[in-house]
Amino acid sequence: MPSTSSSPATPTNDQSHQSTATNQNNQQSICKFGPNCPNYDQCTSLHPCRYGEDCRRISRVVNKTQKLQDIVHCSKCFHICKWGEKCKYLNDEEHVNMFLHTCTKSNCKDEVHKERFRHKCKYGKNCRSLDGKYENWEHYVKFIHPRTNGVMRHVEKQMYYLFSEISNDESNSKTAQSDIPGLTLVKKSTLKPQVKDRKRSAKCEISTIDGKSTEYYFIGYEKGAGNSSTSKVVCFKETGKGVFEGHIKVVAESSCVFDGNAKIEQPWYHSKVNVYRNTVISQVFDEILKQGLNGVSPNATYIDVMKYMIEQHDIPIFIVGGAVRDVIREVIVEKKTNALQIMNNIKDIDIGFGCDPQTFHGRLTRKYKSGVPIPGPRGLVQVGSSNGSDLFLEGKAINGLNNDNKSVKAQIAQCYGTNLRGENICRDFTCNSLWYDPINKCIIDTIGNGQGIKDVISKNLRIPVKPRDWEFWVSGNPTKLMRFYKFLLKGYSADAKTKSFIIEQVKSGKFISDMEIRTQYTKGIGKANKARLENLLRSDFGDQFYNNYFANHIK
Incomplete structure (x- = not known):
């Protein structure tokens, strides 16, 4: 273990800044200020490497292919060996000096062992080592802490979690339990990768x-x-x-x-993303996905097409939106267990795929010669045809970080990606920000702490990004404003702040032409709900505004 110092954590009297040792882990001390060190360039103590296990600089030093900047980096930063106590190089002095090692025993009482390995802090989640007032990185690094302790204020800085008991995979702990009745929290490290390139x-x-x-x-x-x-x-x-x-x-x-050894981040990698599983929900999607697609040649089912694209072309595919939302409600809320009955209530299957539409279409037509039309102007890909009753497969590319339909930040490039959480800015509400993985047979909630699923269960309308980003959220696709009322008619509700924002944006008038009022009304709401929709809009906007902007579209 790194040496420790008992002097107060102030820039003037912190003895860790006086260290003259060069042995990284056994002699050189840890800077109490961690990544916030006010004297980083001159400080001779160790600081946490923000890249953790994925640090390429330490990898190059280990493999003897280092550059000068790699050596400098490793002399100033410490790293954790991912093998912990099971590491086979514990007798290799050079390796031990490069890496910190963590004890894997649940209740270790060996005092000598505690000097050599990192162990759980006896204060657990009550430890105040990084709660702001008593920030002490030296203690935080020496002992393992639960992720729920005071460092939550640094949630956007992943380096603060590199030395926690629970890693960036929130479900890594064997004792992790779902707080949503009926759903099991899935360990993300057990999921079969969808991205290999x-x-x-x-x-x-x-x-x-x-x-x-x-x-x-x-x-x-x-x-x-x-x-x-x-x-x-x-x-x-x-x-x-x-x-x-x-x-x-x-x-x-x-x-x-x-880097050929770099970790490939899967679409669900983000620390806030949770993954859940339910046997009945899996059975429902199994039934749906084994259905044949009309007009596709050679004959194929949904799962045939998905596996072909995932396994043969390394293109991840997920079911998203209404189908996932509705199946969750029927199973978890309405307690239905008949998979075939639930399947019959699903109106369509929307997917998101991890490449651009032209590439997806091109790969697909290598095998399927009919039933796969050219992508539409907005990038919509369709597989199979509908005779009015048959389901068919359709979907769009998984959006990159700046890729919504309409107004985007022009100075930032648009792209297609595979990060499901990055697509939240493009989703309408949290209840529609849920993805079903057909390979791992699980639900991926990208909102965090299962909030998307909780909002489906409670029928709560919540915007899937932080309030500071709401205006960017609506400008990307103003149809979200009209869809808000579609969900109100379905029995959903929203808090006062959310509803006030929606009303304010509509009243501004700048999005009216892009709200697709007529399309949303005819396809998503329907004439049967005309009177209820009219009452809602008149109540929120007044008769004059309704007559000027809505009346001609809602007939």
Whole structure:
């Protein structure tokens, strides 16, 4: 274990800044200020590496392929060995000096062992080591802490969790329990990967003009004209700031250097994403997906098409939206157990796929010669045809961080990606931000803490992004404003703040032409609900506004 110091944590008398040792883990002390060190460049103590197990610099040092900046980095930062007490190099002094090791025993009482390995803090979630007032990184690193302790205020900074008992996979703990009756919390590390091509989501280094390199995530190919991609790639660096909580950069693919050992981030990787499973829900989707698709040649079922694209072309596919929402309600709320009966109540199957529409269509038509029309102007892909009663498969690309239908931030590139949480800005409400994985047979809730599922159960309308981003959320696709009233007619409700925002945006008049009032009324609401819709709109906007903007569309 790193050495410790008992002096107060102030810039003037912190003895950890006086360290002259060079042995990384056995002699060199840990800086009490952690990543907030006010004297980082001159500080001789160790600081937490923000990249954790994925740090490429420590990997290059271990593999003897290091550069000068790698050596500098490792002399100033500490890393945790992912093998913990099971590491086979514990007798290798060089390895032990490079990495911290964690005890895997549930109740270790060996005092000598405690000096060599990291153990659980006896204060658990009540520990105040990082609660702001008593910030002490030296203690926080020496002992393992639950993720629920005071560091929650740093939720946007993943480095604060690198040394917690629970990793970025919130369901990694064997004792993790779902707080939603009827659903089991799934360990994300047990899920079968849908993404295998590391260029889709792995970290890469981008060279800058001055010859330095910066680590980004490769999140997708830039969106071009006609539902296709350009030759450039879009990369993302998490900063915790802005609408996307990070920096987006467009570069030529040739300027990216990919590490062959880099971890591939799956669509559900984000720490806030939770994964759930229910036997009946899985059975319902099994029944749906084994149905034949009308007009497709050679003959194929839903699952045939999905597996072909996922397994043969490395293109992830998920069911999203209404089908997932409605099945959850029927099983969890209405307690239905007959899979065939529930399936008959599903009106359509929408999917999201991890590539641009033209690529998806091109790969699909390599095998299926009919029943796969060219993607529509908005990138809608359809598989199979409907005779009025048959279900067919349709969907769009999983959006990158800036890829909604209409008004977007022009200075930021649009792209297609595989990060399900990144698509939240494009979803209408949390109840529709749920994805079903047909391979792992589970529900992926991208909102956090199962909030999307909870909102389905309680029929609550919640905007799926932070309030600071609501205006960007609505400008991306103003039809969300009209869909708000569609869900009110379905028995959903919203809090006063959300409803006030919706009314304010409609009254501004700037989105009226893009709300697709007539289309949403005819396809989503219907004449049977005309009187109720009219009453709602008149109540919220007044008779004059209704007559000027709604009356001609709602007939």
